[in-house]
Amino acid sequence: MMTNYHVPVMLRECIEGLNIRPDGTYVDVTFGGGGHSREIMKYLGAKGRLLAFDQDADAQRNIIEDERFVFVDQNFRYLKNFCRLHGAVPVDGILADLGVSSYQFDQPDRGFSIRFDAELDMRMNQADSLTAKEVVNNYEEADLHRIFGIYGEIQNAKSLARTVATARLNTPINTVADLKNAISGLIPRGKENKYLAQVFQALRIEVNQELEALKDFLTQAAEVLAPGGRLVVMSYHSLEDRLVKNFIAKGKFSGEIEKDIYGNDNRPLEAVSRGAITASEEEIKENNRARSAKLRIAVKK
Structure with missing residues (x-):
């Protein structure tokens, strides 16, 4: 297991946002160093399940050895297909931490960082x-x-x-x-x-087609969540946060909210937190990456 992978931002707030039931099925779509997943596992009982997605081969070194845990080496834009494949629909909670891990930035040969000289690569999935x-x-x-x-x-x-x-x-x-x-x-x-x-x-x-992948993921997340299931998304720049905010508020990424013939709005999710949750001053002091993080929590209607 790699401890230098990255320190999860707002870990407590993410876990609280998921509102975990011991026998529930949960998905961590940005497994990375496994920090969030390990914490989720602590709340699961014998019948609980956790699926974790990550397309980065490096993340596979952090896989959790536990029969309740399933690792899916795919981009989270294929959430629905692989949840179905593993018999995990509907799910009770989905967590996405959209930050690029500091571990990836620290790998000079990946070309993510302005600190090192390397080939201009920047692929999250080395097979792309x-x-x-x-x-x-x-x-x-x-x-x-x-x-x-x-x-x-x-x-x-x-x-x-x-x-x-x-x-x-x-x-x-x-x-x-x-x-x-x-x-x-x-x-x-x-x-x-x-x-x-x-x-x-x-x-x-x-x-990495990140914004397209995020739109695909959010649309599918609303489909695979059980009624009352939670969606917890942490983003680090305004483009991502805007997509998440709009999707929770309107059920779409731009334009006005749509209504059905009875005048009820068609959005599948309801915001749980008013506005975005941000990190405490203490956390920002300890982990600078927390400074730009915005956490949004929604529940499936």
Whole structure:
């Protein structure tokens, strides 16, 4: 088991949010280092079950040896299929911690981090074919502009896209250092780390289709939950949090709430907490990753 994987953020709040029944069936769709899963297991009795999803091969080293535990090496966008496959529908609670684990950032060869030089990779699932190198070198300038603007929330996204498109004409941008060098003239002074983190976030979201996967997951979560079952989702940037918030509030990701012929709203979930729950000052002091975390809890109607 890897203790340096990452410290789960708001662990107590997540577990309370799930409202665990000893004989219930639960799903941890972002297993990672197994911190949340191990805690859930403490509350389960002999008849309880826990399914855990993770597409990252490294996560498999943390598998829990327990007959009540099932590991699914898949992206959580396939939640419904694999819950069915394991005879685990309906479920009583689903937990998603959408942060990239600090462990992945600390693996230099994965290309997630601005701290190390490495190939521009950024795949959560090493079996996928699309890498950040492919995006940077082969995407149209207009697509780069969209990715940097929407996923990275970068102010000068248009200039950034043009700069990348121009730089790669001379020589391919293959590594973290190549990318930093290519865009160095655009990075605001004194805000280097924040700017680069936004660029890397944009590429990572595109490479892993994170927002599409999140939409698929949320839609299916509402379908596989039993009435009264809980959905607990922790996100770390505004794009993800907005999708979660909208889905809980409206049952869809944009537009107005839909009503049936009797005027009842069609959303499958009801928010349990008013607004998002955030970490305490003490926790933020001990774990800086908790600073940007927003936790939302909903119950299936």
